[in-house]
Amino acid sequence: MRIRAIFSVLIRNFACMETKLFAKIIAQNLQLEQAAVENTLKLIEEGCTIPFIARYRKERTGGLDEVKIAAIADQNDRLTEIGKRKETVVKTITEQGKMTPELEKRIDQCWDATELEDIYLPYKPRRRTRAQIAREQGLEPLAQLIMLQRENDPERAARPFLVGDVSDVAAALHGAQDIIAETISEDERSRQQLRGTYRRTAIISSKVVKAKADTDEAAKYSDYFDWHEPLRRCSSHRLLAMRRGEADGILRLSIDPIDDDECIDRLQRQWVRSNNASGRLVGEAAEDAYKRLLKPSIETEFNNLSKEQADDEAIRVFAENLRQLLLGAPLGQKRVMGIDPGFRTGCKVVCLDAQGNLLHHEAIFPHPPVNKRMQATIHVQQMIEQYKTEAIAIGNGTASRETKAFIEDCVKGASVQIFVVSEDGASVYSASKVARDEFPDEDVTVRGAVSIGRRLMDPLAELVKIDPKSIGVGQYQHDVDQTKLKHQLDQTVESCVNQVGVNLNTASSHLLQYVSGLGPALAKNIVDYRREHGAFTSRSQLKKVPRLGPAAYQQCAGFLRIAGAKNPLDNSAVHPESYDIVERMAKDQGCTVSDLIAQKDLRARVDIKKYVTAEVGIPTLTDIMQELEKPGRDPREQLEEFEFDSRVQTVDDLEEGMILPGIVTNITNFGAFVDIGVHQDGLVHISQMANRRIAHPTDVVKLHQHIEVKVIEVDRRRNRISLTMKI
Numbered sequence: 001m002r003i004r005a006i007f008s009v010l011i012r013n014f015a016c017m018e019t020k021l022f023a024k025i026i027a028q029n030l031q032l033e034q035a036a037v038e039n040t041l042k043l044i045e046e047g048c049t050i051p052f053i054a055r056y057r058k059e060r061t062g063g064l065d066e067v068k069i070a071a072i073a074d075q076n077d078r079l080t081e082i083g084k085r086k087e088t089v090v091k092t093i094t095e096q097g098k099m100t101p102e103l104e105k106r107i108d109q110c111w112d113a114t115e116l117e118d119i120y121l122p123y124k125p126r127r128r129t130r131a132q133i134a135r136e137q138g139l140e141p142l143a144q145l146i147m148l149q150r151e152n153d154p155e156r157a158a159r160p161f162l163v164g165d166v167s168d169v170a171a172a173l174h175g176a177q178d179i180i181a182e183t184i185s186e187d188e189r190s191r192q193q194l195r196g197t198y199r200r201t202a203i204i205s206s207k208v209v210k211a212k213a214d215t216d217e218a219a220k221y222s223d224y225f226d227w228h229e230p231l232r233r234c235s236s237h238r239l240l241a242m243r244r245g246e247a248d249g250i251l252r253l254s255i256d257p258i259d260d261d262e263c264i265d266r267l268q269r270q271w272v273r274s275n276n277a278s279g280r281l282v283g284e285a286a287e288d289a290y291k292r293l294l295k296p297s298i299e300t301e302f303n304n305l306s307k308e309q310a311d312d313e314a315i316r317v318f319a320e321n322l323r324q325l326l327l328g329a330p331l332g333q334k335r336v337m338g339i340d341p342g343f344r345t346g347c348k349v350v351c352l353d354a355q356g357n358l359l360h361h362e363a364i365f366p367h368p369p370v371n372k373r374m375q376a377t378i379h380v381q382q383m384i385e386q387y388k389t390e391a392i393a394i395g396n397g398t399a400s401r402e403t404k405a406f407i408e409d410c411v412k413g414a415s416v417q418i419f420v421v422s423e424d425g426a427s428v429y430s431a432s433k434v435a436r437d438e439f440p441d442e443d444v445t446v447r448g449a450v451s452i453g454r455r456l457m458d459p460l461a462e463l464v465k466i467d468p469k470s471i472g473v474g475q476y477q478h479d480v481d482q483t484k485l486k487h488q489l490d491q492t493v494e495s496c497v498n499q500v501g502v503n504l505n506t507a508s509s510h511l512l513q514y515v516s517g518l519g520p521a522l523a524k525n526i527v528d529y530r531r532e533h534g535a536f537t538s539r540s541q542l543k544k545v546p547r548l549g550p551a552a553y554q555q556c557a558g559f560l561r562i563a564g565a566k567n568p569l570d571n572s573a574v575h576p577e578s579y580d581i582v583e584r585m586a587k588d589q590g591c592t593v594s595d596l597i598a599q600k601d602l603r604a605r606v607d608i609k610k611y612v613t614a615e616v617g618i619p620t621l622t623d624i625m626q627e628l629e630k631p632g633r634d635p636r637e638q639l640e641e642f643e644f645d646s647r648v649q650t651v652d653d654l655e656e657g658m659i660l661p662g663i664v665t666n667i668t669n670f671g672a673f674v675d676i677g678v679h680q681d682g683l684v685h686i687s688q689m690a691n692r693r694i695a696h697p698t699d700v701v702k703l704h705q706h707i708e709v710k711v712i713e714v715d716r717r718r719n720r721i722s723l724t725m726k727i
Contacts, residue, residue: 018083019045025111026075036062040072049516050491051498052555056575058619066495082113089120098123114301118188131182134175137166143179146281149274154281173281180285184271185293193266194257194290194298201258202231202302206242206251219718221245231255231306236313237670239306240476247479255299255306264290311480313669318485319492321473321667324703326496328459329639331419334390337383338453340423340445341395341403343367348449349380351387355506356454356461358439359387361446366406367399373406380410389416393456395423395449401649401677419456419641422665422704424472425463426451434465434510456639460500464493465510473703475668497559499635501573504542504560505535517555522548536562539570561632568594572631574624581611582624597628642706644677651678651716658711659727664701672697674709674723682721684709689725700725 023038030037039060043053050073054066061069086107093099103119110116126132134143142161151157158172166172184190208225212218218225224242245251257263267286272279333354340348346365353359360383364376383389392411394404400420407418429435430447439447454462468489469477477485497514504526512523522545529545530536539557542548548556558575565571569579585606586596596602608621645660647653662674665681671689673681689700701707713722 022076022079025079026072029075030068030071032064032068032072033062036060036064037072040064040069041076044073044076047551047555049494049555051495051516051559055498055573055623056558056577056620058623059615059617063619070491078113079111082111082116085113085116086110089116089123092125093120093123096123115188118191121186129182130175130178134178137161137164137175139166139172139175140179142172143176143183146173146176146278147180147183149272149276149278149282151278152276154278177281177285177288180282181289181293184267184286184289185297190267190270190289190294191298193270194263194294195301197257197263197266198255198298198302199232202255203228203258204231204234204239204242204306205254205256206245209250209252212250215250217248218250221248221250224251231302234306235669236310236317237475237668239310240314240479243307243310244476244479253303255302260290260295263295267294308481311484314475314477314480315485315488317667317669318468318474318477319488320698321703322468322471322489322492323496324667325471325473326460326463326493327500327636328704329637330458330460330634331391331417331456331639333457335388336453336457337380337387337389337392338449338451338456339392339394339403339407340426340449340452341397341399343399343402344369345445346370347376347399347403348445349383350446350449350453351383351389352450352453352457353387356450356457358442358446358450361442361449363445367402376406377410380407384411384414384416391417391419391456393419393421393453395426395452396420396675397423398679401644417641419639421452421455422472423448423452425466425470428470429462429466432465438508460496460636461507461511464497464514465508468493473666475666501559501561501632501634504539504562505530515556515559517552522552538562538565538567539576563632568597568631573627574631578616578620578624581616581621582628584611597631600629603628640706648676648678651680651714651719651721654678654711654714654721656711656713660709660711662707662709662723664703664705664707667697667701667703669696672701674707676709676721676723678721680719680721682709682711682723684723684725688712688723691726 019038019041023034023041026032026041027034027037040053043057043060048057050066050069053061053069054064058064064072090099090104090107093103106119107116110119134140139161142158145151145157146154154173155169158169158176161172162168166175205228206224206226208218208221213225221241224238224245227242229238242251242253246253264287267290268283271286272283335354336352336356338350338352342348346363347367348363349361350358351360362379362383364379365372366376367373392407394400394407404418404420411418426448427444429451430444435444435447435451439450442450451462451465463471468474469485494514494516497511498516502511502515509520509523509527512518512526513520515523518526525546525548526542536542539560539562542553542557542560543550554577558573561572562570567579569576569582574582582593582596586593588610589596589602589605591599591602596606603625606625608618608625611621612618642663643661645658648658648660660676662676662682664672665675666673669686671683671685673683675681684697684701686694686697689697694700707725708727709723709725710727711721712724714720715722
């Protein structure tokens with residue numbers, strides 16, 4: 001037992017040392033306070049989620065927001081991976097019998113992945129190279145002799161090595177040069193020197209594959225048929241576009257330094273130290289090392305690095321778009337009619353109650369070729385009356401504008417709001433397991449219409465059921481690193497869900513699984529418990545849910561809301577661990593918690609400094625007071641109605657100079673795509689967004705914003721519409 005206890009202490013001490021080391025590195029990289037980073041890492045190790053840490057542990061983190069906490073977590077993961085890689089490197093070199101105290105110290109102190117691989121390169125097991133073959137032929141001593149560059153007659157020095165497969169002096173010298181070339185290519189200084197040249201001068205070039213130049217598939221890549229620019233200035237979207245063209249077999253890409261001869265000259269100046277015959281052989285080997293080994297290796301490295309950077313930027317843009325989409329304005333709990341419009345197959349209509357439950361569905365055919373407009377009008381009016389419809393959501397796909405015009409005729413004089421909502425991803429949802437579980441007896445058309453109706457009521461609650469890549473707000477989302485993309489998007493969804501808060505008694509299991517501390521299993525257990533025991537009346541009832549222990553309760557409770565709960569704090573973002581603080585505040589004011597929430601003058605008399613403790617500081621107390629002011633408030637904006645210009649229905653109706661209303665549907669680094677009601681989004685390039693220089697389109701617009709644009713060009717051949725906001 002004593003040995004086990006000592007072993008546990010050693011493990012804890014080692015983990016503590018590693019945390020301190022990682023905290024120091026991360027703090028330097030992110031320019032944060034080391035103590036705040038160290039405390040954040042400890043909270044993560046304890047199983048706390050990013051939303052929980054950001055909201056409820058501000059004293060320990062110094063008020064770090066979710067972005068900084070996520071960056072700390074990501075860097076911690078990266079350092080952990082480097083640590084595992086170092087173990088492999090040390091083990092491999094040690095097994096070769098080549099480990100030295102100096103080398104081990106270098107590896108121990110190295111926390112840069114590229115530097116670590118440079119250290120490891122000379123010892124890395126590799127395929128049978130030309131240099132390896134030469135070593136097997138016993139030519140390494142000759143290579144070392146030549147590299148000293150003191151031998152004026154290397155041919156004479158090579159004669160003793162003419163044994164076995166080495167038939168003549170030329171073969172011996174070539175073998176020695178192969179060894180020298182590999183030695184040069186594995187040298188850290190040589191690699192860093194070439195990397196520096198690539199960083200400063202590398203050019204990315206794109207050429208069309210001649211056999212594909214005139215194909216329809218190649219037309220969309222025509223901008224890159226003969227393109228080159230400095231790699232450091234190549235934007236994420238251009239690089240990913242060229243990479244996609246390369247993957248499609250349309251383009252050939254290359255990344256080269258601006259001057260190969262200068263790179264060779266620098267390498268030779270580093271390695272050639274004599275003007276004799278041996279020096280000339282080393283110079284030739286240096287040129288060979290550059291062309292055959294170093295350049296391809298560094299080009300691959302920069303190819304991968306530039307792709308990684310482009311991926312990171314594209315993922316960042318996608319995540320920001322997704323955040324704006326998920327935090328879109330909700331209509332709220334109203335009785336909604338959802339319509340998936342169509343011509344030949346008709347419009348699928350569903351009626352939902354205020355909680356989003358399906359009450360009724362049917363198909364109507366108000367448009368050609370069936371054209372049963374009168375019958376459809378009667379049916380719509382009957383449904384509105386029978387199911388007390390308060391708002392109508394119409395999908396923005398085929399026949400959307402025609403259906404909106406038809407519905408407006410149907411409800412003239414009635415107090416029913418009409419909205420057009422994005423139906424991106426509705427078909428994906430309708431065929432998913434989530435949809436089948438929700439509506440096992442309905443077909444995909446009904447499920448899709450339900451999704452459209454629910455999106456109007458609460459975009460967040462409905463969109464979390466759909467793979468973010470199918471929602472239509474990404475930038476080359478299928479071309480980027482899918483593991484990174486999923487990690488970032490899951491993090492974004494979790495952040496949005498916890499920022500808004502979740503109604504414990506109405507949320508689906510799919511929405512609940514994104515709440516801090518929960519997951520698919522606990523979310524299902526909550527729904528099952530709710531189904532069996534009825535609605536939750538207090539947060540403390542969560543402790544009765546199977547397998548929802550103290551740790552999960554701590555993480556999730558503050559983000560779950562119970563409308564109408566006996567304790568009003570259960571419908572707020574005040575965490576249960578702080579209830580006693582609020583109760584003391586109320587007691588000190590001689591009132592109840594409900595009175596404190598309802599009466600501004602009572603709150604104004606509260607001196608929060610009186611409630612500061614070792615664990616609870618001003619940041620938490622300030623958050624509590626803000627929450628008491630508007631408990632359970634929804635941070636999202638109010639929904640606004642929108643109307644397209646009636647003059648345009650298709651691209652053929654567009655004319656240059658037209659000023660039209662539009663809705664921002666997607667934001668990229670190079671501009672924003674805008675729906676102007678012609679079934680083809682137009683592009684407002686970043687240069688056309690303002691009469692000033694802007695760093696990013698999000699400085700000017702946000703997703704689903706209503707804006708006015710002017711048509712500046714219509715390219716009907718490529719189906720492109722160019723717009724400007726400079727009106």
